[in-house]
Amino acid sequence: MVAAVRPRARVVVCLAKGMEVGTGRRMTEIIAEQLPAIPIVALTGPSHAEEVVRGVPTAVVAASDDRAAAERIQSLFSGETFRVYTSDDVVGVEVAAALKNIIAIAAGIADGLGYESADNLKGALLTRGLTEISRLGIRMGAKPETFAGLAGIGDLVTTCLSRHSRNRHVGEQIGRGRTLEETLAAMSMVAEGVNTTRAAVVLAQRLEVKMPIAEAVHRVLNGETHPREALTELMLRPLRSEMPLDAPA
Amino acid sequence: MVAAVRPRARVVVCLAKGMEVGTGRRMTEIIAEQLPAIPIVALTGPSHAEEVVRGVPTAVVAASDDRAAAERIQSLFSGETFRVYTSDDVVGVEVAAALKNIIAIAAGIADGLGYESADNLKGALLTRGLTEISRLGIRMGAKPETFAGLAGIGDLVTTCLSRHSRNRHVGEQIGRGRTLEETLAAMSMVAEGVNTTRAAVVLAQRLEVKMPIAEAVHRVLNGETHPREALTELMLRPLRSEMPLDAPA
Numbered sequence: 001m002v003a004a005v006r007p008r009a010r011v012v013v014c015l016a017k018g019m020e021v022g023t024g025r026r027m028t029e030i031i032a033e034q035l036p037a038i039p040i041v042a043l044t045g046p047s048h049a050e051e052v053v054r055g056v057p058t059a060v061v062a063a064s065d066d067r068a069a070a071e072r073i074q075s076l077f078s079g080e081t082f083r084v085y086t087s088d089d090v091v092g093v094e095v096a097a098a099l100k101n102i103i104a105i106a107a108g109i110a111d112g113l114g115y116e117s118a119d120n121l122k123g124a125l126l127t128r129g130l131t132e133i134s135r136l137g138i139r140m141g142a143k144p145e146t147f148a149g150l151a152g153i154g155d156l157v158t159t160c161l162s163r164h165s166r167n168r169h170v171g172e173q174i175g176r177g178r179t180l181e182e183t184l185a186a187m188s189m190v191a192e193g194v195n196t197t198r199a200a201v202v203l204a205q206r207l208e209v210k211m212p213i214a215e216a217v218h219r220v221l222n223g224e225t226h227p228r229e230a231l232t233e234l235m236l237r238p239l240r241s242e243m244p245l246d247a248p249a
Numbered sequence: 250m251v252a253a254v255r256p257r258a259r260v261v262v263c264l265a266k267g268m269e270v271g272t273g274r275r276m277t278e279i280i281a282e283q284l285p286a287i288p289i290v291a292l293t294g295p296s297h298a299e300e301v302v303r304g305v306p307t308a309v310v311a312a313s314d315d316r317a318a319a320e321r322i323q324s325l326f327s328g329e330t331f332r333v334y335t336s337d338d339v340v341g342v343e344v345a346a347a348l349k350n351i352i353a354i355a356a357g358i359a360d361g362l363g364y365e366s367a368d369n370l371k372g373a374l375l376t377r378g379l380t381e382i383s384r385l386g387i388r389m390g391a392k393p394e395t396f397a398g399l400a401g402i403g404d405l406v407t408t409c410l411s412r413h414s415r416n417r418h419v420g421e422q423i424g425r426g427r428t429l430e431e432t433l434a435a436m437s438m439v440a441e442g443v444n445t446t447r448a449a450v451v452l453a454q455r456l457e458v459k460m461p462i463a464e465a466v467h468r469v470l471n472g473e474t475h476p477r478e479a480l481t482e483l484m485l486r487p488l489r490s491e492m493p494l495d496a497p498a
Contacts, residue, residue, distance in 0.1 A: 119407045122410070
């Protein structure tokens with residue numbers, strides 16, 4: 001999506017979320033390679049399109065290395081029910097936007113396990129999930145506070161509780177005992193979280209960051225571990241005090 | 250609840266959440282006054298009782314100034330589906346546990362406004378809500394990282410998405426146009442969030458901390474503002490970059 005702000009002052013707004021499998025590159029890195037010398041703004045945050053269209057109040061983040069470009073997109077896109085905040089932490093918002101889909105799959109698995117409700121488990125998964133996403137992001141150069149913002153916790157919450165989320169849906173089907181192949185074959189849309197899980201696990205190993213939830217989701221998606229066993233293993237990690245965001249484990 | 254660990258080594262486990270109206274005192278402060286010289290542990294986190302009973306995996310935090318007491322409760326209460334982490338931030342976990350109910354009311358109001366779903370709005374409310382809770386907590390001496398943990402974001406997420414939450418229910422009824430009196434008269438259980446909202450607004454004024462969501466919920470509960478207007482006002486706050494956790498506004 002290219003918004004023509006004024007002649008010769010083009011800005012690219014990146015709405016894509018994910019990570020390149022193998023390289024772990026972010027979406028704006030790939031765009032910058034193809035469109036050098038044009039400022040790029042990543043627009044992220046809790047914003048299911050179905051609700052934006054219906055006028056549900058929505059707040060998002062426009063992140064760019066180019067502050068003027070972020071502020072232009074802020075003033076162009078903001079309206080009474082769609083609010084845009086600016087950020088200079090492109091790495092943080094993109095890592096958060098991509099990796100939240102892994103936690104959405106995990107939350108979906110919890111929904112599919114057959115408990116009447118599993119809100120306690122989902123609360124724990126979101127908390128620990130945000131911690132491991134932050135850990136990877138900070139290692140990649142993100143600012144810690146981004147993960148406490150709309151692009152971090154906000155998008156994570158909305159994605160994990162929404163029936164619109166395709167990634168949560170994939171998890172739920174797998175929690176119910178379907179295979180990944182059966183689940184994806186029955187869907188007409190893409191669930192980016194499946195590829196993002198693979199990309200994140202590779203990246204976490206390369207950067208020596210522990211991501212126990214992503215690794216568990218990865219094993220479940222591959223059919224290596226039963227969903228309930230994977231969650232039990234996560235719960236049975238050694239007892240200790242809660243870890244600060246940047247702790248090694 | 251008094252757990253007899255061994256003779257003459259009693260520990261009080263505080264499960265109550267809230268703040269004393271008028272004084273803003275925390276539950277363990279009130280207990281300590283009545284039971285001096287006995288170590289007190291606050292047990293908090295995403296743990297709806299209905300799910301704990303059914304064996305849904307649940308992770309909570311045992312917080313105490315007395316590390317040995319927290320570790321005792323950790324080992325006494327932990328089982329395969331109920332995991333206890335320790336913390337020394339009693340102020341943080343108690344502020345988070347009490348004030349999350351204000352945001353649960355706000356999330357319920359969003360649910361009651363008549364949108365088919367309002368997950369974008371709830372994601373934004375939870376994010377900004379956690380920010381203002383953190384701001385008040387830090388001003389009271391809490392550690393910032395507590396709000397990123399199970400007692401903070403974890404409990405907030407679980408409470409806001411659960412149909413078990415009485416506070417979310419109160420908000421939903423009010424979002425649909427009922428008055429607070431009608432709503433409370435129809436309930437058999439207590440919704441602590443109503444009193445906590447009053448206590449928090451008084452405390453925030455005294456400590457000069459801005460809590461726009463708590464103030465909006467307070468006005469709506471008092472019938473001073475229509476729910477939809479209150480949310481619109483929140484959304485129309487001046488545009489800016491996202492705030493760090495400890496920023497003044």
